[in-house]
Amino acid sequence: MEDVPKSYDPSDSTLKFVNRKDEITGDDTPDVLRVEMSCGHAVDPNSLTGWCRSLMDQGHFIFYCPAVNEGTEEKCDKQWSYVEVRRHALLTDEEQQYFEKKIATLAAVQYLPWMWKLRRKKQSNKPVCFLSNLYEREWKILSILLAMYERVEGMRTTL
Incomplete structure (x- = not known):
């Protein structure tokens, strides 16, 4: 599987774009499009793909948000559906x-x-x-x- 950098289509009105740092990697490069997941945290397709692959490599098949909730030290841990991950990670065939x-x-x-x-x-x-x-x-x-x-x-x- 090639690791070709992925990016969102800015004209895709089905996605909720946000101007926040990536909650998985902490990257806040301003020219990278990010979307809001169902839990409210921001991701880009590359970090989301990488995070979910790492979960599967550890034997997990349920995907969850690794972000730390703002103002706390607690992880979000909200579960993401595979459909949401597939869509927001822009998974290739x-x-x-x-x-x-x-x-x-x-x-x-x-x-x-x-x-x-x-x-x-x-x-x-x-x-x-x-x-x-x-x-x-x-x-x-x-x-x-x-x-x-x-x-x-x-x-x-x-x-």
């Missing part, structure tokens, strides 16, 4: 494929062992106790994760 594959893999590693165990209990007609109330919702999440993984990997998984 190649980056989208990488991100989606990595997210699916990391999520599968975390959730699949528990879900398979839950499924085995459900199929054996044994009581699933407190998990039975969660079963349908969690099974839907698993189905979404598997579909995403299958699309990225080009394989078919049977449940």
Whole structure:
């Protein structure tokens, strides 16, 4: 994956441009366009891409804001959706494929062992106790994760 510097189209009216420093890197170069994320902090597409890649490299598949809230020493930690990250990071097709594959893999590693165990209990007609109330919702999440993984990997998984 090439690290070609990215920049926003100033005529894109769907983005909220701000004249503030980048809250990920601290860069405040005046000629760099930045957008406001849902948490209210400013980023540029390059720092956002780099930050989210670093999170995935550390095994995280949930993206969150690393900025320190103004006037405090507390981190924002507001979660960003993948859709928001993809849009504001201006991910290329190649980056989208990488991100989606990595997210699916990391999520599968975390959730699949528990879900398979839950499924085995459900199929054996044994009581699933407190998990039975969660079963349908969690099974839907698993189905979404598997579909995403299958699309990225080009394989078919049977449940």
